[in-house]
Amino acid sequence: MTYRExxxxxxxxxxxxxxxxxxxxxDVGRYGGAFAVSKGLLAEFGAERIMDVPLSESGFMGAxxxxxxxxMRPIVEIMTVNFSLLAxxxxxxxxxxxxxxxxxxxxVPVIVRMGSGIGRQLAAQHSHSWEPLYAHIPGLKVFSxxxxxxxxxxxxxxxxxxxxxxxxxxxxxxxxxxxLPTEPENVNTHLxxxxxxxxxxxxxxxxxxxYKSLEAANTLLxxxxxxxxxxxxxxxxxxxxxVFNSIRKTHRAVxxxxxxxxxxxxxxxxxxxxxxxxxxxxxPVRRLGGVEVxxxxxxxxxxxxxxxxxxxxxxxxxxxxxxxx
Amino acid sequence: MDTTLxxxxxxxxxxxxxxxxLYQMQLIRRFEERSAELYTQSLIRGFLHLYVGEEAxxxxxxxxxxxxxxxxxTYREHGHALARGVDAGRIMAEMYGKQEGCxxxxxxxxxxxxxxxxxxxxxxxxxxxxxxxxxxxxxxKKQGKASVTCCFFGEGAAAEGEFHEAMNLAALxxxxxxxxxxxxxxxxxxxxxxxxxxxxxxxxxxGYGMATMVVDGMDVLKVEAAAKQAVxxxxxxxxxxxxxxxxxxxxxxxMFDAELYREKTEVEEWKQKDPIPALYRYMKEQFGFSEAAFxxxxxxxxxEIKAAIDFAEKGKWEPVEELTRFVHSETQTN
Ligand SMILES: Cc1ncc(C[n+]2csc(CCOP(=O)(O)OP(=O)(O)O)c2C)c(N)n1
Numbered sequence: 001m002t003y004r005e006x007x008x009x010x011x012x013x014x015x016x017x018x019x020x021x022x023x024x025x026x027d028v029g030r031y032g033g034a035f036a037v038s039k040g041l042l043a044e045f046g047a048e049r050i051m052d053v054p055l056s057e058s059g060f061m062g063a064x065x066x067x068x069x070x071x072m073r074p075i076v077e078i079m080t081v082n083f084s085l086l087a088x089x090x091x092x093x094x095x096x097x098x099x100x101x102x103x104x105x106x107x108v109p110v111i112v113r114m115g116s117g118i119g120r121q122l123a124a125q126h127s128h129s130w131e132p133l134y135a136h137i138p139g140l141k142v143f144s145x146x147x148x149x150x151x152x153x154x155x156x157x158x159x160x161x162x163x164x165x166x167x168x169x170x171x172x173x174x175x176x177x178x179x180l181p182t183e184p185e186n187v188n189t190h191l192x193x194x195x196x197x198x199x200x201x202x203x204x205x206x207x208x209x210x211y212k213s214l215e216a217a218n219t220l221l222x223x224x225x226x227x228x229x230x231x232x233x234x235x236x237x238x239x240x241x242x243v244f245n246s247i248r249k250t251h252r253a254v255x256x257x258x259x260x261x262x263x264x265x266x267x268x269x270x271x272x273x274x275x276x277x278x279x280x281x282x283x284p285v286r287r288l289g290g291v292e293v294x295x296x297x298x299x300x301x302x303x304x305x306x307x308x309x310x311x312x313x314x315x316x317x318x319x320x321x322x323x324x325x
Numbered sequence: 326m327d328t329t330l331x332x333x334x335x336x337x338x339x340x341x342x343x344x345x346x347l348y349q350m351q352l353i354r355r356f357e358e359r360s361a362e363l364y365t366q367s368l369i370r371g372f373l374h375l376y377v378g379e380e381a382x383x384x385x386x387x388x389x390x391x392x393x394x395x396x397x398x399t400y401r402e403h404g405h406a407l408a409r410g411v412d413a414g415r416i417m418a419e420m421y422g423k424q425e426g427c428x429x430x431x432x433x434x435x436x437x438x439x440x441x442x443x444x445x446x447x448x449x450x451x452x453x454x455x456x457x458x459x460x461x462x463x464x465x466k467k468q469g470k471a472s473v474t475c476c477f478f479g480e481g482a483a484a485e486g487e488f489h490e491a492m493n494l495a496a497l498x499x500x501x502x503x504x505x506x507x508x509x510x511x512x513x514x515x516x517x518x519x520x521x522x523x524x525x526x527x528x529x530x531x532g533y534g535m536a537t538m539v540v541d542g543m544d545v546l547k548v549e550a551a552a553k554q555a556v557x558x559x560x561x562x563x564x565x566x567x568x569x570x571x572x573x574x575x576x577x578x579x580m581f582d583a584e585l586y587r588e589k590t591e592v593e594e595w596k597q598k599d600p601i602p603a604l605y606r607y608m609k610e611q612f613g614f615s616e617a618a619f620x621x622x623x624x625x626x627x628x629e630i631k632a633a634i635d636f637a638e639k640g641k642w643e644p645v646e647e648l649t650r651f652v653h654s655e656t657q658t659n
Contacts, residue, residue, distance in 0.1 A: 030586040031514025031578075054484035054520035055451050055512055083450065086486070121371040121422075123433045125449040293649045297371060297433030298422030304645045 004174040006151035007037050011075065013156045015045055018073055021159070024051040024060060025077030025113075034079045035115055035171055061087035061112070065095050065164075068110035073159070081116040081130045081168065095164040096139030107162045111155070117208050118258055118306050119172035124294035127302075129259040131207065134166050135235040135268075142236040144168045146210030147195070148178040150233060153187040161189070170208050190234055192242040198228035201252040201316055204243055204269060206232040209256045209307070216312035225320055235265060243269065244277050251282040254316050258306045261289030283322040288315050340612050343604065346388070346545055348622045350380040350601050353404040355626050356413060357576075359634065360403065360420065360434075364580050369420045371433045372449075376404035378575035381600035382507050383408040385548025386475065386568075389556040392443070393472040395465075397458045400435035400449040401574075405477055411439040413629055414636030423640025430643055431651065451512075452478065452485030455504075459491045462500035466563065473559050475503040481512025483529060484520050495565040496533040502565040503555055504530075507542065513578045514586035530567030542572030543598040546607075573598070 014021050023038060029052040032039040042050040053060040057078060064076035078084040084091070091112065098106045118127045134142045141163060145151050151169070158165050195210060196217050205213045210231045217227040228246050232238060247253050253273060255266035266287040273285055291305045357375045364373045376383070383404040390396070398405040406416055411427055419426025420434045428438045428447070435449040445461070448454040458476035465472045482488055483506060495502050506526055510517050517524050527537035536558060540551040548570060555566050573595040577584045608614035 027513045027515055030516075030519075032583060032585045034513070052515050052519055054515070055481045056484050056486065058486050086450075121433065123371060123431070123436055123449070125435070125453075126372070291648055293652050294431075296431040296648070297436075298430050298642060299370065300642055300645060301422075301431070301648055304648050 001148060001152075001178065001180050002174065003148055003151050003170075003176050003178070004035065004037055006148045006180065007145075007169060008039075008041070010152050010155035011038065012041065012044070014073075014075070014159045015041070015049055017156065018159065020071065020073040021075060022049045022051060022072065023075045023077060024053055024064060026053060026055060026079050028052060028077050035174055037169075037174070038077070057083050057086035058090055061090040062094065064110050064112070065090060065108055068108050069098070069106055073109060073111075075111045075113060075155075078112060078114040080126060080171070081114045082126055082128060084112075084114050084130070091140070091164070091166070092137055096137050099163060100139065108164050109162050111158070111165045111167065113167045113169060115171045116168045117170040117172045118290070118295050118302065119208070121297055121299055121302055123297040127295035129207075129257070129290060131168055131235055131257070132259050132264045135238075135265055137236070139164065140236055141165045142168075142234070143189070144207040144233060144235055145170065146205075146207045146231045146233065147193075148176070148180055149185075150187065152180060153185060154189065157187040158189045168207060172208060173211075176211070190237075190239060192239040193231045193233055194228060194242065194246070195231050196227065196229040198226040198250065200226045200250055201254060201319060202228045202230060202243070202246040202250045203254045203256060203312070203316065204230045204232060204266075205256040206235060206265065208258055212307065212309050213256055213312055216309040216316065219309070219313055220316055223317075225316060227316060232265070238265075238269065240272055240276070244273070247273065247277055248280050251280055252319055253281070253285045254312070254319055255285065255287045256307050256312055257288075258290050260292050261287065262292065264289050283319050286315050286319045288312060340608075340614070343608050343612075344614075344618070344622070346384055346549070347601070347604050347608065347619075348625065349384045349408055350545065350604070351622055352413070352626045352629060353380045353383065353407050354601060355630055356403060356407060356633070359630055361576075361580070363420070363634070369434065370422070371435070372400065373420075373434050373580045374401040374578065375576045376401055376574070378595065378599070379507060379509060379542065379572045380404055381545035381548050382505065382542045382570045382572055383477070385545045386477075386503075386505055386552040388549045389552035390473065390475055393470070395443040395445060395461050395472060395474045396477070397445045397454045397461070397474070398447060398477045399451070399454070399479065399482070400447070401479070402437055402447050402477070403434070406437045406439065406444055406447075409439075409442050409444050411437065411442050411444055413633040415439070417633040417637040418640045421637040421640060422642075423637055424643040425636065425640040429651070452482040452487035454478070455482065455487050455491035456494070458502055458504075459495045459498070459500060462495065462502035462565070463498055466498075466500050471560065473501045473503055473556055475505060477505045477507060479512060480506055480508040480510070480517055480526055481515070481520065483526055484512075492530065492533045492535065492567075496535045499564050501559050501563050503552075503559055504565060504567045506567065506569045507572055508569055509572050509574045511574070511578070511587065513582070516586065526569045527567060535565055535567055536562075537567045537569070539569045539571070542570030543600050543603070545600050545604055575599075
């Protein structure tokens with residue numbers, strides 16, 4: 001099954017499950033979805049449930065928040081995370097804060113899905129990795145879909161969450177195929193997932209980093225290095241227990257993500273490791289993030305601007321040499 | 326259609342002028358068609374949005390502007406860039422991602438820039454350039470320059486908050502800004518009736534107390550006449566003006582679009598209004614413009630595009646070591 005199809009199944013499931021649920025976003029209906037994720041859903045559910053909206057990110061995001069307060073269960077699709085910046089005011093100043101400002105009276109059960117990621121030669125305005133921006137904001141639950149399993153199961157699993165949920169989906173993964181069990185399994189919506197167990201070093205990543213890291217881990221295994229790959233999945237609030245337990249076992253950590261290196265998710269995790277389990281470490285925590293440049297259009301420069309499996313392999317080997325076991 | 330074109334005099338000046346307009350529209354048309362081919366061969370990557378069908382707007386409006394005027398555009402900007410006189414080879418090299426491209430390869434199809442031509446993008450955030458255009462016009466005003474800023478955008482952009490804020494500021498501050506709304510009836514797959522409560526877009530200008538005009542965007546001579554009148558008005562009054570050009574794109578929104586949202590018959594109907602054959606027919610009738618003369622334009626266009634592709638092919642990939650250049654300005658060492 002493709003990642004795209006897995007996402008669609010998740011959306012269909014919640015639309016069938018709850019009559020209050022509806023999908024709204026630019027071109028989700030008649031066009032067939034900007035990335036064809038919602039293709040066919042208009043015919044299946046009708047225009048009341050699959051709502052095309054004008055180009056007005058702040059406007060329709062705010063409307064989604066209002067509908068959520070009003071008792072509906074809107075799923076707002078923002079075509080790509082880049083355009084969500086136009087809706088940032090609604091997300092930060094309303095969705096994330098209303099519960100607190102109302103002294104717990106007004107909760108906002110809105111789900112925001114956005115296409116994200118780097119790797120399709122779309123240049124700077126269509127390529128950024130804004131996960132850290134959203135992970136910074138109290139009041140939001142932020143989730144990053146790095147596997148097919150989560151693509152299908154996360155939305156139904158999180159659907160009854162009472163507060164705003166931001167879901168990052170990766171457009172470069174849409175056509176990727178993977179096997180999925182026929183029965184949807186229950187997904188834990190607050191824990192990180194260990195995608196590969198290993199004993200030598202803990203590799204912490206999320207999103208497009210997951211398959212890249214697994215690829216690197218397989219290569220490294222052939223070289224005799226057994227990497228544990230942790231997919232954070234939930235970027236807010238981060239599940240440190242899983243991360244720390246892994247490091248208590250391996251005593252080394254490498255952190256990998258596409259977002260720019262300074263002030264990203266890895267900086268935060270690195271700091272928490274220092275504060276909590278510093279004496280478990282046999283080597284300094286190492287980080288691999290995006291190169292600090294607006295993402296360029298040409299393929300070779302675009303590739304060079306985000307971590308690749310070869311970079312991950314190098315850094316893991318480098319970390320293994322450090323300190324000695 | 327022919328009858329709607331304003332009759333001109335058969336003076337040689339007129340013939341040359343119309344021939345040039347026809348040449349420019351044909352250059353854009355063929356450039357776009359070749360781009361689509363190059364895209365299917367994966368030589369151009371990323372997103373590609375073609376302008377086929379809308380050529381009369383870019384070419385007509387550009388006739389009214391001087392080299393001192395500034396232009397801002399969208400991701401569907403190859404036509405505007407070509408009509409502005411940005412070098413076809415440098416545009417093609419940009420779409421290839423080569424460092425000889427007009428944005429050094431870093432922008433690609435959606436981010437064509439040529440400051441020497443006062444062509445300021447190429448913006449892929451819908452509506453993102455509208456407030457910037459207000460600012461550029463404001464700067465011109467503050468510096469006492471006579472230049473007009475011209476900003477192209479689609480009817481889809483007119484639903485964004487950015488549009489409304491820009492309109493208000495432009496009118497409030499009285500800046501010399503020509504807002505050209507290219508109403509091609511669709512924003513990706515969303516028809517105007519599903520995205521605007523008031524589909525007569527000029528009324529949105531009226532709401533801000535702004536002068537407005539509407540023109541048939543499939544008729545290049547009408548666009549030219551309207552744009553000249555608009556720019557004259559702006560230069561005289563120093564105030565902004567909204568020009569709505571009704572047009573149509575013959576091709577899909579982008580190379581990924583399966584066009585599920587409109588009927589083929591509708592597209593065929595609009596193709597009857599194709600601005601290029603219309604001008605050619607008019608020139609035949611008015612000046613006895615010949616088939617051979619049209620062939621002359623075709624060959625010139627073909628040569629230019631061939632040279633552009635050649636230039637792009639021969640261009641170089643920027644070395645990876647230069648990846649982090651242009652994040653900050655490089656101080657000039659003398
Ligand atoms: C802020 C923002 N939202 C959404 C998009 C995705 N998008 C790109 S083009 C487009 C349609 C724009 O339509 P219109 O302004 O009418 O211009 P046209 O394509 O018709 O020339 C959309 C929705 C975007 N690039 N930026």
